[in-house]
Amino acid sequence: MKISDIQKLVASYPRVPLTVDCVVFGFDENALKVLLIESDISVFEGKWTLLGDFVQDNETLDAAAHRIFRERTGMSDIYLEQVRAFSDPVRHPGGRVITMAYCSLVNIRHHTLRKLDNSLHWHTVHEVTDMAFDHQEIVQVCYTWLQRRIQEHPLGINLLPDKFSLRELQNLYEAILDVRLDRRNFRKKFFSMDFLIDTGEYEDDVPHRPGRLYKFDFDKFEKKKRKWIGIDFA
Amino acid sequence: MKISDIQKLVASYPRVPLTVDCVVFGFDENALKVLLIESDISVFEGKWTLLGDFVQDNETLDAAAHRIFRERTGMSDIYLEQVRAFSDPVRHPGGRVITMAYCSLVNIRHHTLRKLDNSLHWHTVHEVTDMAFDHQEIVQVCYTWLQRRIQEHPLGINLLPDKFSLRELQNLYEAILDVRLDRRNFRKKFFSMDFLIDTGEYEDDVPHRPGRLYKFDFDKFEKKKRKWIGIDFA
DNA sequence: ACAAAAGTGTTAGATCTACACCCATGT
DNA sequence: ACATGGGTGTAGATCTAACACTTTTGT
Numbered sequence: 001m002k003i004s005d006i007q008k009l010v011a012s013y014p015r016v017p018l019t020v021d022c023v024v025f026g027f028d029e030n031a032l033k034v035l036l037i038e039s040d041i042s043v044f045e046g047k048w049t050l051l052g053d054f055v056q057d058n059e060t061l062d063a064a065a066h067r068i069f070r071e072r073t074g075m076s077d078i079y080l081e082q083v084r085a086f087s088d089p090v091r092h093p094g095g096r097v098i099t100m101a102y103c104s105l106v107n108i109r110h111h112t113l114r115k116l117d118n119s120l121h122w123h124t125v126h127e128v129t130d131m132a133f134d135h136q137e138i139v140q141v142c143y144t145w146l147q148r149r150i151q152e153h154p155l156g157i158n159l160l161p162d163k164f165s166l167r168e169l170q171n172l173y174e175a176i177l178d179v180r181l182d183r184r185n186f187r188k189k190f191f192s193m194d195f196l197i198d199t200g201e202y203e204d205d206v207p208h209r210p211g212r213l214y215k216f217d218f219d220k221f222e223k224k225k226r227k228w229i230g231i232d233f234a
Numbered sequence: 235m236k237i238s239d240i241q242k243l244v245a246s247y248p249r250v251p252l253t254v255d256c257v258v259f260g261f262d263e264n265a266l267k268v269l270l271i272e273s274d275i276s277v278f279e280g281k282w283t284l285l286g287d288f289v290q291d292n293e294t295l296d297a298a299a300h301r302i303f304r305e306r307t308g309m310s311d312i313y314l315e316q317v318r319a320f321s322d323p324v325r326h327p328g329g330r331v332i333t334m335a336y337c338s339l340v341n342i343r344h345h346t347l348r349k350l351d352n353s354l355h356w357h358t359v360h361e362v363t364d365m366a367f368d369h370q371e372i373v374q375v376c377y378t379w380l381q382r383r384i385q386e387h388p389l390g391i392n393l394l395p396d397k398f399s400l401r402e403l404q405n406l407y408e409a410i411l412d413v414r415l416d417r418r419n420f421r422k423k424f425f426s427m428d429f430l431i432d433t434g435e436y437e438d439d440v441p442h443r444p445g446r447l448y449k450f451d452f453d454k455f456e457k458k459k460r461k462w463i464g465i466d467f468a
Numbered sequence: 469a470c471a472a473a474a475g476t477g478t479t480a481g482a483t484c485t486a487c488a489c490c491c492a493t494g495t
Numbered sequence: 496a497c498a499t500g501g502g503t504g505t506a507g508a509t510c511t512a513a514c515a516c517t518t519t520t521g522t
Contacts, residue, residue, distance in 0.1 A: 445473080
């Protein structure tokens with residue numbers, strides 16, 4: 001028996017409240033930060049939450065994530081990527097709410113130029129605690145996701161200014177991966193990938209020899225279709 | 235102003251119909267297959283769809299995926315992983331429906347031992363066409379996801395019998411990645427990772443010298459916490 | 469005996485790692 | 496002049512890629 005009134009079928013099924021939560025990472029003073037807002041819910045008084053909101057009827061999840069980010073921070077044109085859904089039936093005290101976590105990376109300097117809701121604050125990722133809902137877990141999952149992701153994709157560059165020195169880039173990787181890397185090997189690695197564009201400019205206002213400033217050639221990166229055959233489970 | 239009646243707040247927000255679709259991969263005759271069912275919806279007469287269903291009120295998405303898989307195939311205890319959500323507001327002719335895609339890997343031989351709904355069929359991934367909804371895109375995204383994932387995680391082993399020869403394993407990788415690999419190097423690679431357990435048994439019913447059969451040591455794999463520092467964008 | 473795939477080592481090239489000194493700038 | 500980080504090269508170890516022959520089984 002075929003189903004002909006599909007509208008009716010869809011209408012008959014359970015619907016769930018669906019939210020998007022943005023885990024917004026920034027990089028400042030050589031530490032990875034996450035942007036949080038004070039909870040406006042009584043039961044979570046004094047706790048911090050991610051930037052989130054319910055999904056509207058006529059928008060994609062990506063669009064919802066961009067909208068939420070824009071509404072809360074005034075910024076647009078930022079890097080956002082879906083990470084995963086959190087769907088424990090009792091994760092939200094108001095009842096069943098499923099949320100899709102998005103990871104976002106912004107340059108913290110651009111960000112602070114904007115007028116912001118003053119309940120927004122940057123928190124060092126390693127020191128975040130006292131979060132509402134399951135947001136602690138969401139931050140942790142996104143952080144782990146980011147650690148993997150920056151090793152195979154240059155998304156981390158979004159945390160830096162347009163023009164950046166190799167020192168800044170290395171500090172970024174060291175902070176996120178929580179390792180110490182050899183400076184010469186790090187440079188060789190990035191130069192050999194051949195995605196850095198030398199701007200010819202130099203750092204300014206540094207109390208030592210200024211470093212060269214580079215941009216990242218995202219177009220070139222996108223064009224190089226990567227076959228990447230290299231099985232390795234370790 | 236704090237929000238105190240959080241139940242009421244949640245109740246006031248839009249709800250969306252949410253489904254889970256399982257992309258079930260199998261491996262047979264050296265080709266990657268995907269398990270599809272004939273659509274029971276009039277507008278998609280003659281088209282194929284993934285195994286999907288609406289999410290119930292009190293289950294996680296993972297639980298929904300397992301339930302759907304069990305209901306349709308009779309199997310449990312299978313490998314399932316969340317891939318990503320598809321949320322185009324017009325992806326479903328019955329109205330706004332968001333779906334979460336899950337990738338599942340099963341051994342096609344175990345599978346066919348069960349009595350199955352006879353509208354279920356295995357299709358060669360490269361030849362799938364004429365699918366309902368956006369399921370073609372979902373299959374494509376999951377296939378691409380799988381190609382990456384099997385290079386860093388041994389989930390592909392779930393497509394093989396418990397005991398398998400290295401030839402079978404190599405055929406699997408060659409089929410999924412669509413490349414040709416050197417046999418000796420492939421063996422060296424897997425032996426050096428040291429996750430294969432030699433069962434001491436051999437293939438049977440092959441018209442040539444039988445190969446040794448191995449099991450994969452998933453416990454050992456899980457224990458080896460992988461640091462995996464190796465930046466590489468290419 | 470033949471067909472078919474199993475099993476096995478070596479070498480050259482590429483990549484990775486570890487490591488130390490001089491240079492340019494601000495104070 | 497000195498303190499600070501910028502910039503550079505090399506050698507040894509490791510990993511990767513390319514390559515051919517003998518062995519075992521079924522027919």
